[in-house]
Amino acid sequence: MASESKSQLKAKAGRKTPGGGVDNQPLKRIALVGNPNVGKSVIFGLLTGKYATVSNYPGTTVEVTQSNMTLGGQRYLVVDTPGVNNLLPMSEDEQVTRDILLEQRPDITVQVGDAKNLRRTLSITIQLAEMGLPVVLDLNMEDEAMDSGITIEKEALSLALGIQVVGTVAPQRKGLKELSSAILSGGAVPAFNMDYGKAEEYIEKIASCLPPANISGRSIALMVLAGDKSLAPWLKANLDETAIENIESIRDECALKLGAPIGLYINETRLKKAGEIVPAVFSKVPQRENAVISFLSKVTIHPVWGVPFLLVVLACLYEFVGVLGAGVFVNFLERVIFGQYLNPMFARVFELIPVPFLRELFVGRYGIITMALTYSIAIVLPITTTFFIAFSILEDSGYLPRLAIMTNKFFNMMGLSGKAVLPMVLGLGCGTMAVMTTRILEGKRDRLIAIFLLALAIPCSAQLGVILGMLGSLSMKAMVIWLLSVFGVLLFAGWLAAKILPGKRSEFFLEIPPIRKPSLQNVALKTANRAVWYLKEAVPLFILGTLVLFTLDKLNMLTLIEKAASPVVVGLLGLPPKATEAFIIGFLRRDYGAAGLFDMSRHGLLTHVQALVSIVTITLFLPCLASFFIIIKEKGIRVALLMLAIITPFALIFGGFLNWTLRYFNVSV
Amino acid sequence: MRAAPETEKRQFEDEALESLWELYEKSGSGMGTGGETVSLEELKSSLENAPALDGMHKEELIEISGGRVKFTGAGRLRARDITRRHRLAERLFADILALNEYEEDACRFEHAISPEVEEAICTFLGHPPTCPHNRPIPRGKCCKLYAKKVTPLVASLADSQVGEDYKVVFLRTPMIDRLASIGLVAGSLIRLVQKKPSYVLKVDETTIAVEEEVAKGVFVKKP
Numbered sequence: 001m002a003s004e005s006k007s008q009l010k011a012k013a014g015r016k017t018p019g020g021g022v023d024n025q026p027l028k029r030i031a032l033v034g035n036p037n038v039g040k041s042v043i044f045g046l047l048t049g050k051y052a053t054v055s056n057y058p059g060t061t062v063e064v065t066q067s068n069m070t071l072g073g074q075r076y077l078v079v080d081t082p083g084v085n086n087l088l089p090m091s092e093d094e095q096v097t098r099d100i101l102l103e104q105r106p107d108i109t110v111q112v113g114d115a116k117n118l119r120r121t122l123s124i125t126i127q128l129a130e131m132g133l134p135v136v137l138d139l140n141m142e143d144e145a146m147d148s149g150i151t152i153e154k155e156a157l158s159l160a161l162g163i164q165v166v167g168t169v170a171p172q173r174k175g176l177k178e179l180s181s182a183i184l185s186g187g188a189v190p191a192f193n194m195d196y197g198k199a200e201e202y203i204e205k206i207a208s209c210l211p212p213a214n215i216s217g218r219s220i221a222l223m224v225l226a227g228d229k230s231l232a233p234w235l236k237a238n239l240d241e242t243a244i245e246n247i248e249s250i251r252d253e254c255a256l257k258l259g260a261p262i263g264l265y266i267n268e269t270r271l272k273k274a275g276e277i278v279p280a281v282f283s284k285v286p287q288r289e290n291a292v293i294s295f296l297s298k299v300t301i302h303p304v305w306g307v308p309f310l311l312v313v314l315a316c317l318y319e320f321v322g323v324l325g326a327g328v329f330v331n332f333l334e335r336v337i338f339g340q341y342l343n344p345m346f347a348r349v350f351e352l353i354p355v356p357f358l359r360e361l362f363v364g365r366y367g368i369i370t371m372a373l374t375y376s377i378a379i380v381l382p383i384t385t386t387f388f389i390a391f392s393i394l395e396d397s398g399y400l401p402r403l404a405i406m407t408n409k410f411f412n413m414m415g416l417s418g419k420a421v422l423p424m425v426l427g428l429g430c431g432t433m434a435v436m437t438t439r440i441l442e443g444k445r446d447r448l449i450a451i452f453l454l455a456l457a458i459p460c461s462a463q464l465g466v467i468l469g470m471l472g473s474l475s476m477k478a479m480v481i482w483l484l485s486v487f488g489v490l491l492f493a494g495w496l497a498a499k500i501l502p503g504k505r506s507e508f509f510l511e512i513p514p515i516r517k518p519s520l521q522n523v524a525l526k527t528a529n530r531a532v533w534y535l536k537e538a539v540p541l542f543i544l545g546t547l548v549l550f551t552l553d554k555l556n557m558l559t560l561i562e563k564a565a566s567p568v569v570v571g572l573l574g575l576p577p578k579a580t581e582a583f584i585i586g587f588l589r590r591d592y593g594a595a596g597l598f599d600m601s602r603h604g605l606l607t608h609v610q611a612l613v614s615i616v617t618i619t620l621f622l623p624c625l626a627s628f629f630i631i632i633k634e635k636g637i638r639v640a641l642l643m644l645a646i647i648t649p650f651a652l653i654f655g656g657f658l659n660w661t662l663r664y665f666n667v668s669v
Numbered sequence: 670m671r672a673a674p675e676t677e678k679r680q681f682e683d684e685a686l687e688s689l690w691e692l693y694e695k696s697g698s699g700m701g702t703g704g705e706t707v708s709l710e711e712l713k714s715s716l717e718n719a720p721a722l723d724g725m726h727k728e729e730l731i732e733i734s735g736g737r738v739k740f741t742g743a744g745r746l747r748a749r750d751i752t753r754r755h756r757l758a759e760r761l762f763a764d765i766l767a768l769n770e771y772e773e774d775a776c777r778f779e780h781a782i783s784p785e786v787e788e789a790i791c792t793f794l795g796h797p798p799t800c801p802h803n804r805p806i807p808r809g810k811c812c813k814l815y816a817k818k819v820t821p822l823v824a825s826l827a828d829s830q831v832g833e834d835y836k837v838v839f840l841r842t843p844m845i846d847r848l849a850s851i852g853l854v855a856g857s858l859i860r861l862v863q864k865k866p867s868y869v870l871k872v873d874e875t876t877i878a879v880e881e882e883v884a885k886g887v888f889v890k891k892p
Contacts (some may be wrong), residue, residue, distance in 0.1 A: 085847075085850035085851055086846075086849075086850035088846075088850075090846065090847060090850070096840060111851060114874070115803055116873075116874035117852075117873055117874045119852055119873060120851060120852045120873070120875065123852070150874075192829075261845075261846075263846055264845055264846060264854075267846065267850065267854070268849065268850040268854050268855075271849065271852060271854055301863065301866075301867075301869060301878075302863075303863070303865040303866050306866070344856055346788065401878075404867075404878060405866060405867040405869060405878045406866055406867075408866065408867045408878075408880055411864060412880075417880070418867060418878070506881040507842075507843065507844055507879070507880060507882060508867065508878065508879055508883070509844055509847050509848075509877065509878070509879050509883065510877065510878045510879075511851060511876070511877050512869065512876040512877060512878055513876075514876070
């Protein structure tokens with residue numbers, strides 16, 4: 001592509017041009033496909049300029065992200081897909097990707113692969129070739145391959161497969177130009193000459209029974225033969241019953257002939273083919289590992305040292321988020337910026353307005369500025385931001401999947417496998433994202449339990465930060481009681497759910513990425529993105545909650561509600577009536593409720609025991625509105641309501657139990 | 670089809686010797702170098718064709734005196750071999766082929782295999798010390814040789830050494846498709862990184878974590 005001019009190669013980042021701003025060419029589709037954790041989202045960001053979350057663990061992308069780009073005068077729609085190890089889907093995130101290829105048929109498939117793992121990469125290329133899709137192969141992470149002493153003859157590989165093969169180091173933008181020009185060339189269907197031996201005649205037989213589709217009949221026939229159940233709806237929609245029965249009998253015949261599971265046979269044939277190509281283009285000279293990385297790789301999963309390491313990580317997290325974020329930053333923002341400057345300034349401005357109603361609406365006791373904005377920006381924002389920074393570093397280091405190794409046995413007790421640690425820990429960031437991430441879990445039952453536990457006992461970053469801030473002003477004992485309560489509930493609820501729900505948990509299997517040095521740029525970008533997302537999502541709800549309180553207060557209903565709720569709030573939980581407000585707004589967002597309690601505790605309205613009881617209760621309280629909607633989306637309204645009906649009374653009863661215990665044994669915290 | 674009379678006779682003798690071996694084990698009289706005896710009545714009651722015992726007596730496989738039976742040197746050796754083959758067959762059927770009903774087949778199998786096959790099976794199974802019913806498998810020549818080496822030829826990852834490289838021989842786990850999808854199939858080279866708190870394996874440049882149940886189903890040998 002030497003004739004391409006430079007200007008043509010420049011990708012115009014993510015600018016949407018509705019109505020075809022560039023010219024009248026049709027929009028071409030590009031799908032980024034590849035194994036998990038190979039850097040598809042980084043490539044996506046480079047091509048389109050739109051940030052898709054990038055982390056160092058498989059399963060960061062569970063949903064499709066898409067954006068436009070313009071390359072050489074042609075407009076493209078670029079789709080970032082969840083990583084797949086196989087286009088025979090084994091979990092819901094993998095199915096998302098297969099369905100995109102099946103239903104949308106991209107004009108070009110850019111396969112992103114890990115340069116270190118050529119055999120696995122090629123086994124996906126083979127499947128794309130079988131589908132008849134034009135492919136450009138991008139071997140990413142060339143720097144890591146080089147560090148491990150791996151060299152790949154890209155020209156030889158390109159010649160062997162008849163497609164363009166480029167190498168990239170995405171975070172450094174290396175090889176981006178070559179990738180762009182390869183995309184412009186349009187891609188080609190890779191040549192592999194696959195031969196499935198004894199299965200061939202059955203592949204042909206099934207292919208001839210299939211309706212026309214976006215991808216080759218041969219590839220669908222292979223999926224059917226391999227026993228891909230996720231294909232059943234598509235088959236049902238496109239074929240009549242006798243045809244489906246016919247296909248099934250062909251499959252049974254094939255299984256009999258092979259005398260082995262067909263799916264495994266197909267997989268092995270592909271891997272064998274890939275394995276034949278690798279030696280000719282791949283060479284490795286073993287290198288000495290980086291000492292720090294090698295040490296961390298070992299200590300993080302060490303049966304003994306892994307535990308103190310985790311405790312150190314948690315202590316650092318507490319110092320950074322609980323002390324620096326919730327202490328220093330919140331104090332500065334709330335007391336100085338809002339307390340001394342902004343709120344008095346707005347108060348003075350609104351004094352000029354002769355309408356008392358407006359004045360109270362903005363700067364009153366339940367004012368949009370004095371309550372909603374103070375809570376969201378002065379209390380919660382610094383906490384979430386510090387949390388997101390720490391969390392991004394953890395995500396990018398590759399530590400989180402290693403936690404799964406350490407905690408598998410613990411999760412087994414809750415009917416889950418260690419893999420569930422990923423959505424759970426992610427839930428500490430945000431419950432909504434975490435509920436979606438449960439898609440990486442293999443079984444439906446695992447997903448249901450994980451979502452339930454997320455909704456019940458996993459506080460999100462905002463809430464967690466506020467709680468840590470409150471615990472910071474109590475004692476170590478309070479911290480321990482809170483931790484024991486939450487872990488106890490988590491364990492008990494998980495154990496119970498595992499007992500009640502039929503079926504068996506899926507077995508633990510997780511790919512562990514290498515330990516990597518987090519990139520400062522990605523941490524900053526990811527934190528900024530999440531902070532913006534927080535502001536967009538939380539602030540309107542904070543304002544809404546404030547308006548609810550304001551209206552109730554104006555209608556003199558607040559005291560009525562406080563009275564009505566008093567048997568629960570005052571009687572059961574032993575809290576002052578004003579705490580009712582925190583639970584009302586806690587319906588909208590748990591962190592908002594927690595912020596209300598935080599505020600009360602800072603103004604000396606709660607005793608230590610009350611503070612502890614209230615934060616345990618709010619931790620277990622309803623999931624926030626946003627994650628409630630996500631649960632509806634993922635699991636349906638019935639399941640969501642059922643969870644709500646279990647969680648609310650449970651949280652209150654447990655809070656009451658704790659209150660009674662603390663008082664009965666006269667525990668001082 | 671009936672077996673030739675000669676084979677039939679041999680099979681009966683084998684069964685009788687095996688029964689005698691088992692009775693010795695049961696009586697707890699120790700499996701020392703001879704001298705132990707079992708009551709003739711007891712042995713007869715465990716056999717189908719008891720009168721043929723007399724023939725064995727004549728062939729000097731057993732000695733009968735005063736209602737007690739004991740091995741001769743030759744009889745003892747043959748009893749040992751047949752018991753060993755039977756119990757190895759049980760191990761093979763139960764562990765590797767995952768059969769539930771294997772007793773009858775094991776009985777037929779024990780007569781059919783040559784010493785070479787017996788040795789190969791024993792090595793393949795990693796020189797198991799006991800049968801699935803927990804009775805000891807008499808040691809063979811290969812086991813004694815093996816005692817000097819460290820690893821069995823084929824063993825599950827659960828019985829393998831941390832930090833070593835292995836070649837996968839076969840897989841017997843429901844996770845087989847998942848493992849295949851990351852490139853772990855029969856023939857792959859893998860390294861066992863650690864066993865606790867979870868199993869960690871390395872295949873090419875891919876590291877995976879699995880639980881013990883899965884690791885037990887991955888059978889490997891030294892590359």
